[in-house]
Amino acid sequence: MLTPEQFKNVFKDPIPASSPHITILAKPNGLNHPRLGLAIPKKHIKLAVGRNRVKRVARESFRIHQHQLPAVDLVVIAKGGCGNLTNEELAKLIGKLWQRIVRRCNG
Numbered sequence: 001m002l003t004p005e006q007f008k009n010v011f012k013d014p015i016p017a018s019s020p021h022i023t024i025l026a027k028p029n030g031l032n033h034p035r036l037g038l039a040i041p042k043k044h045i046k047l048a049v050g051r052n053r054v055k056r057v058a059r060e061s062f063r064i065h066q067h068q069l070p071a072v073d074l075v076v077i078a079k080g081g082c083g084n085l086t087n088e089e090l091a092k093l094i095g096k097l098w099q100r101i102v103r104r105c106n107g
Contacts, residue, residue: 001037
């Protein structure tokens with residue numbers, strides 16, 4: 001997702017999947033594929049290298065799981081402590097949240 005309007009649309013009445021470190025919000029998009037948006041605030045991850053690492057892991061996880069996801073717009077939001085997780089822990093956590101989104105959108 002690229003424009004602020006697309007992000008605002010997801011923030012209005014989303015389908016959430018949450019953990020203590022990451023929240024994923026989903027909203028049907030009317031397309032035939034999912035789209036990803038990232039919100040990694042400086043407030044929670046101070047250094048750019050940490051924010052970029054979280055973005056990289058989230059994008060890679062999305063790339064791997066996108067064919068299982070319904071046609072929704074997704075926003076991944078990092079919370080406090082997210083930067084302390086290893087790449088493996090982060091990927092595993094995001095993978096679990098994708099599955100929760102699939103269940104909530106299809107069920």
